[in-house]
Amino acid sequence: MKKLKIAMICFVIFSAIFFGRVTTQIVDDVNMASAVGYDYAGGDRVKLTTVVPVFKPDKSVGNKTYAASDELSKETLRKLNQSSSRKMVNGKLEVAVYSKELAERGIGDIVDTLERDPSISERLLVAIVDGDAEQLLKEKYGDRDTGVFLSMLIDQNIDSGLVPTYNFHNFLNNYYSKLSDPFLPLIQKNGKYVQIKGIALFKDGRYIQNLKQEHQFVFKALLEKLKLVTYKLKLDEDAFVAIEDINTRHKVRVKKIKGKPEVTVELTVKGIIRESKKIRTSEAAVERIRKGMEKQLEDQADEMIRTFQKAQIDPLGFGHEVRSRMRGFDYKKWLEQYPNLKIKVKTQVDILEKGVIE
Template sequence: MRKVIFLLISFMFLTGCVEQKIIDDINIMSAVGYDAREDGEVKGTIVIPVYKADKSISNESFMSVAKVSKEINRQSQMKSADPLENGGIEVVLFGKELAERGVYEISDTIERDAAIGDRLYMAVVDGKADEVLEKNLGNLGTGAYLNTLFEHNMRHRELPRSNLHLFMYSYYSKVKDAFLPYVKLTGNKVKIIGIALFKGDKAVDYLNDSDMFFFKALMENFRNGSYTFKVGEDYVTTYNITTKRKYEIEDPLTQPKVKLRVKLEAHIREFSGETLDPKVIDLAGKSLEEQINKRTEELLNRFRDKGIDPIGIGVLAKTQTRNFDPEKWNAVYPNATFEVSSKVLITETGVIE
């Protein structure tokens, strides 16, 4: 009993040591953007949500220029009437020019901050990040809007999973390269237009939105995707797509031969032709198989030729190889060959059918 009382008293003293912060007396950051400036400087834009009496939400932004990201935060604090707290950051955006210059210093600083969760989303903007963050996006504030945009498209569409944790894991990996969503401001909306591919901490290539379905098929097993393709002179739209993939890697440290098997199940939502009969369904399945084989193999060859590995073929080779040597793998990866085969099953064609 004495031990219990002692523990309770100890907890009381411990809780008394924690600094309490009243939410009405602080500014909680929801999104941050960084853009390249001359002389190696970086422009930072911090966005906080402002809750109005009529329950609507607008944004207030703070902009500063400095050599390092921590100095941007310090300068912004001097412009804010209330303390700026970074524990609520949901999204970090990098302008394209800065992404191509390198984002390690900023990403590393964010990751080291214990107040910031490593599951926050990051993305590259086609243009400047501040142009996005100056807009009042969505009904819940810009940060919440962007967070929901990425989460929805990763869970239910063709955007592969990515966040701060996964980006830094790929950066530090000796056999894998990072990628981030690539977005563009269109009016009062932000559109995901593709994928930014990194070598180290620099963006070196970009996939467009037509590549995203095939890139995600290479990256992960997923559900609820959709894809529209041509069969003869007609168009077929598939949805509720489920994919499974399996890699086999032969001779990984001498002459890598990468074999990929993709299984895909899908429903047909829309057909532009007159009659969706079994013959057309069979043709649609074979056409999609051909496109998967061709487009995924093209992407794998493209990555190899650019000296990047966003898929993590090297990670897969490591799991399949005893005494795996990253240096040997990186030396032979430029000579890797790829073979892709797929099997498509159309399981439904609509309620009428």
């Protein structure tokens, strides 16, 4: 009886080892793509470019790209493998870029492959390229491979620049939401450099327009708390002031007037004067700067929100703000009301310091 038992257990272990094996993937023997780019290739086809870092013996990192096109993104991966000596895997993907041309046709269907795949991180950074994604990824920029370089570039601009905190998860949340629309950072290859050009706005998964450069500050300030950014204030024809180390906070209030919601956003900005051109910084002048900044911010916000309403998009998620404050929220009615909704931004600016000189 005891022997039988031991034999049974041995049989179970043996069969588990023998039949339960899966193919191994050793880190050194696979190509881990760090970035992927999508271009429009005519018809239903999409051209896919992947960047694979090449670790050289002298500790520098090279950059190798593979490109192929097909209707399905996973099929292109198979085609890429035909020209690669090691198997391509996408578990370490950091950045996905889509060309503007493709984004205009809608990227909803193409995002599916990244969303469905369990090996893709929710922290994946997604961006739109003004131009050709393959051209952008082919070039090597810093001392790292392009994938890591792009993710560092975008991350740096999220932390201390004007790109809102935005990863794949936020994108999908906004994309599937009935109330808000997604946006993505727009990058551009400029000769030997890459730069963040601005924000690309989407409607139903289709790229429609860019956010104006001067609106980026208000845009980010209305989405989250800003920290340590710089704002350029234009006072007169040729008088400029740079406000630095800005901290912002915003609060949304919704009032219901005759069954119609009215949104007021209170934006508080605190900053320090770091540079002034053709304007003195006396007490009266600081007051002028403060008032000027309040007005400029309000004008920019109003203009920006009006363009959103005209295009019937809601990247700032006012719909969510209203929904969370209203019982029995009606989606259809809201979408009808949205273009004519009263949305006001009130700003309160505090100039904390003006540097080390009067």
